[in-house]
Amino acid sequence: MLELTEFQQDAVAELLNIGMGTAAASLSEMVKQKVDLSIPCVEIMLRRHAVEHIRDTVGNEVTAVKETFKGTFWGDAFLLFPESQSLELVRALLQEDALPLDMLSEMEQEALTEVGNIILNACLGSLANIFEQSFHCDLPRYAQGSCDIIFNRNLAATRSADAVLLVRMNFSLKANNINGLLTLMMDVESMQALTDLINTTFGMID
Amino acid sequence: MDFKQQTELDLVEQSPAAVDFDLEKLACDVIDKSDIGIFILGRDKSIVCWNSWMAQMSGIKGDHATGKTLEQLFTGFSNLRLQQAIDDALLRGMSAVLSQKFNPHSLPLYKSPEDRKKKQLMSQMIMVKPIHNGGNYSLVQVIDVSPASARDKMLRHQANEYKHQELHTRAILSSIADAVITLDVDGRVDYMNIVAEKLTGWSFQQALGLPWDKVLSVIDKKEALMSEPVGHCLQKSQAPELGELELELQPKSGANLAIELSMAPICDQNHETLGVVAIFRDVTNARQLARQINWQASHDTLTALLNRRAFDDKLAEMVNNVRHQNNSHALLYLDLDRFKIVNDTCGHAAGDELLKQISRLLAANIRANDLLARLGGDEFGIQLLDCPAEAAANIANMIRIAIQQFRFSWGEKIFNIGVSIGVVEVTPSCESAEDILCKADAACYAAKKSGRDQVHFYRSENCAAVYHQGEMEWFPRIQRALAEDRFTLYAQKIVPLADMNKSIHFEILVRMLDEDGKLILPGEFIPAAERFGLMTKIDKWVISHVFKLIAKENTRLSGQGYSFAINLSGCTLSDEQSLAFINEQLAYFNIPPGMISFEITETAAISNLSSVNHFIRNLQQSGCKLSLDDFGSGLSSFAYLKNLPVDYLKIDGLFVKNMALDVIDRAMVKSINEIGHVMELKTIAEFVENDAIIACLKEIGVDYGQGYGIAKPQPLTDVNGSLLLT
């Protein structure tokens, strides 16, 4: 199986770290509280395992905002919350009286989509800045359901390959007890394009 | 989707044919006629496209808008979020969504001129997308979300309203004094107020979601409810009838509470049942009070018997019933004799105590269905149901004897009481309750007049017909036998079951001799002697004769461990003079300690516990042993046993007789034996009739045996008057 060199792995992690730093700052501003970030994690694995990893972190029932990005490298970016916590998050963001309903109302779903959009754009945007490249990002999509359904349906199926690059980083809002996950999922081809880009941008390995 | 693709394909295929067809123009038309706002910005952020929807909602025509930036178009326009999104699309190819929640009115758009006048901005959702088409463009779509926003607002309003109403309702429910529990359609608890928490012992938190009958555990007169009231409410949408029931609530812990409970279905405007409300209150005190009042109205507070009024009511009922039925009833009118002496010499407290004891005695001598009442002073009435004249006379006589035998002790004094009883038959020919009572009273008066301690039967001819009991003839016969010394003594061996050849213990038995020298067994004369108060004399006769014989053969008996058991009757026990007599006789004949034991019956012992106790201790101090005879015939005596300091326990022969065959009797003997041993008493089995019983007794571990299977009673002395000790 294809492998990333230690340097490439480190570089991807650092790029996500930078992107997420900006994203977390946006989120922190919106919820008016501190957002804790984990160390980013970069791994090549089977797509099946990637979904299992995600399930282990946020549970099977999730609320997701997805953006598909296309450019020199491509893939899907996801912002994921345990389904039970997404309601919490929206309420924390909107600072509105809670509806006594279990489901998010359509307007609240839209608001959550915007939040996801801001975070994902901050992250993807910082990558674009570093590489001085522009992406083409689709509109964010809101989805709710089990991990299986969301990932099988939403993965860029045409470029499917068994192995994927999974880049992930956890974040948490302690005051509201909300844990989320930001992931980038890229197929092998896209990953190779990314590593090429890293090599040209940052020069040889010293 | 398929349909749409089909159309596109058609268009593409047709386009070469249609010479005039201009796809670009078509695209422009589509954009222009869209029902959403669409505008496109170039790299310099100037507007290159502005559709009619935008023109209509903004009030700015397309040709006026093109070439300008948003800032130029809308004076004072400043929307950082939108501007950032547009920049991101133009410079970095990113899409963005601006939700209504975070950006309610990004652009100054109005749905109608009226709204514009009212400055009622349109609720909007904006999507920004990059377009790469020979240069970078930013496509902005604006969607009017006013309807969705209004729905959201309404939902929120309803929720608030609902919450408010619920809070309001709950505030009312929690402030009322009754307990309230509401249940959902499945009969599960969804609300309870503080009073309900207190009464049921369940906290709302714990009870929430539990089935109703777990929290509101209700029984009707100690039994489960006949019908299921919650199911009734839910299925029929009707309140169940619970008002007539005497309900009790079983709280989570603690004693049951009497409650009044009502339930009703909770329905919405469409008469859909949403749940059930149960309201209840603690009526323990009220119900107790009602019971107390009822009880007091019909009872005599001193004796707890029915009072005159209740008795009269029941009598009237009885008279009424007897006319329709063929049974006959009887009425007893009782007036105590010598009651006044007690009252006069010892005071009212003694009189009251006597009345209480007499009440218990009377109650013990009538049947379960009979009615006993205190009619006033020392007068009592008894209604005997389904009781022919003969049976009524028997019962009256039993009562008379029981009272005659009864000894009332107060301090140092002991009193004999008697009763005069008038008996009347209640037949269909009776006129009224008053009439019957009057006749009974008259018969009672006649009984008193003819010498007290009598039973008089009311006869219409004359009120003086004395009912003679058959035992009366025994009285002179026993008296004569005593006067002529016509009694003789027998003895029956009591052997230790571990060493059955040892014959040193004997129970002394007394026989009466007829005028012609025929033996009369105790079963015949003793009941009569007891009834007529002659037993004490017989006991004294036995004591002095036995002591005399022992004294005579002192040398032969001494130091051999011989012992003789003498029976004492209940009358003797309650007579202080008898005790003095026994002590005097012990001393006179110089009886060695341990040689005499006295047997007292369980029934005699418990009828006057405190004086018997004194009697026993006194005799023990004088060197005598005490046995409790016929033990087990009244099971209540287990408790009394602790207070009777006896030395031997004689197990009632009725149990022993059948113990080899009957497992229950055997178990009785076993447990009496165990209790005796636990209390460090020696046990003696009577009626030991065969070897099988002996084997059983040995196995159980009973200490002594007595009966035909061991030895028959034999005369105590031989022809020469010496003791027969075999």
Added chain:
Amino acid sequence: MSDNAILIVDDSRLARMVIKRYTLSVHPHWNVIEASNGEEALEKSQDENITWMTIDYNMPGMNGLTLIEKLRQRFPQAEIALITANIQNNVRNQAEELAVDFIQKPVTEEKIRAYIER
């Protein structure tokens, strides 16, 4: 100036590489000491006379601010910069409290130059 030593602490090799490259392009004779976490930084700086340091915030083990407090005692004169992608206000404020510079990732030549040429 040539006896200056700069301590670069970052868990990302890329970050260290970039900072080192930009530093050396300005001061080719500086002694560069690299460490990937707090413990390593404390160990490697023991016998050195550190005059400059750039510390990452988000690292495995102790975080950058904790490390700065420890290094500050050892090198009270040193110029310290917290370099982080985490630009949330609370991190900024903490950096301010410790009186260290705050450099937002990604690291660029301009940012480094501005810092070491003061």
